[in-house]
Amino acid sequence: MKAIIYNIFTCTLLLLACVLPTACSNWNEPEPVDVNINSPKDQNPELWASYMQVLNTYKQSEHYIAYTRFDNSPEKPVNEGSYLRSLPDSLDIVALCNPGNISDNDREDILLLREKSTRVIYLVDYAAQAATFTDAAALGTWRDKAVAAATELNLDGFAFTGVRLYSGTDAEMATRKEAAQLIVSKLSAATGGGKLLVFEGNPDFIESADLEKLNYIVLNTADLTNVSELNLMIAGLPDSNILPREKVLLSARIGDLIVDEKNEKQSTVPLMTDRVAAMGPLGGLAINNIGSDYYSAKMNYETTRTAIQQMNPSK
Template sequence: MKTIINKLFIYSLLLLTFFLSAACSDWNEPKPVDLNINSAKKQNPELWARYMQVLHTYKQSKHYLAYAHFNNSPEKPVNEGSYLRSLPDSLDIVTLGNSSKISDYDREDIQLLQEKSIRVLYFVDYAAHAATFTDVMALGTWLDKAITVATELELDGFAFTGIPFYSGTDTELAAHKEKSRLIVSKLSAAVGQNKLLILEGNPAFVADTDLDKLNYIVLNTADLTNVTDLKLQVAGILANGLLPKDKLLLAARTGGQIINEASMKQNAVILMTDRVVSLGPLGGLSIYDIGKDYYSPIMNYELTRSAIQLMNPSK
């Protein structure tokens, strides 16, 4: 009898273990869940429309510009800060650092930014690729491809880079000038009316006769480490009288530091924000590496919003 009872007890334990295992397996197995998350626009279309109108009115008003260079489509997005949709609404211009790699997320976010009256630009990084263009035909083909993509995405213009050429043979100098003129000629023709053409870098790259085709110039101040160098650079550019102050934007890199007049290290974005007014007043501020963090207690998002508010306190 004991043997039968023992066997029944063992069988019961086995059955119980089986059912518990099956149940636990069901509990622990991840299952897709349909979540209906409504955006702010869908939750209250009327309030959203009013907010869009406020943004549009602000962007159309006279104010110091806020420009961001954003590295879109990262190979390994780490958080929400990797996406265009997370940028501050009060930005005026965003240049896509990886314009040749546009993801499906980027396509959606570009439309969202434009709805918020943020101008989104295609980035033509000629400085990084100049050595690969041995002749103007190759450069022209490259530019045509960029223009095609920007047109398909309905972007709001172009930002481009270039390195001035100060020494070399007459032939080399002529070739350099020809490439510079080609870049400005093709891109300015492509932007047409109501779009932007911006140089990121030294204005000496562009011929004096082409400077009026540029809407703004983002000066290459992002990696300066001393405020004295900043003052000398801005003073030198303004001294030639070819560029109006309101065409110039100072550049700062998030996480950077600059030694100020008191020989103290200061946050680069904060220092540059102040110098936009004191060294000009200039046209505004450009921020690089804006998408590098999101959950940090001192977020680039908040830093950018503070910079915009400091430049435009009454807006």
């Protein structure tokens, strides 16, 4: 009997030895798992509706504006921070940096942001592509495509960039001036019905007569390294009768440093947040680099929310 039991035990061990490597190999292979994730809206529709009402009331109230660019539709999303849905609810305006490539996720998220009263706009990055336009016709074709795409997506307006030429031939400078006028003319005509038109850059790119067509101007203060440069930039703005200060937004890049009046380096976002009220008051703050992380100890989400709360502490 003992011999029989021993043989059975031995055979069992041999069988397990043959099976386990295969089983372990199978365990190491990833398998798709269907997981039903209930959004906050699905978990408690009544509470969600109440929250949306409060959020909408805040967005419609008088407050300092929070603006950001966002690199939508990344080729390789690295985490939840790669999606529009993960942006802070209290952002007022989001400019899509990759509006010519809208994914299905983007389309869903744009609807969600609109429910949160966040304005989603199309970025026309003329400054990055100015050298590719040899004539007004080429610029017009590119501009018309942008308008058509924004219309198809039912976006809330446009942001555009531009850099004025201070040197070059008379013809080159005249071409850049004409381009600015053509862009403002076309985009402003497409922003009826409460849609937005935002310019990112130095306002000297825009003709004085066209400044009134803009809702906001995002100054390129994110590239400054010293507050003395900031003071000079604000002092050099057109008269407030021509460019009302509530249209002006400072910009800051998360993670950057700037030298303050005491010659000490400070985090740029908090410093620029303080200057929004102190230097105008101005219209608000544009926060750059918002999508570069999601899980770090000092999350960009937290930095953004803190800046918005500091600008609007009573909201």
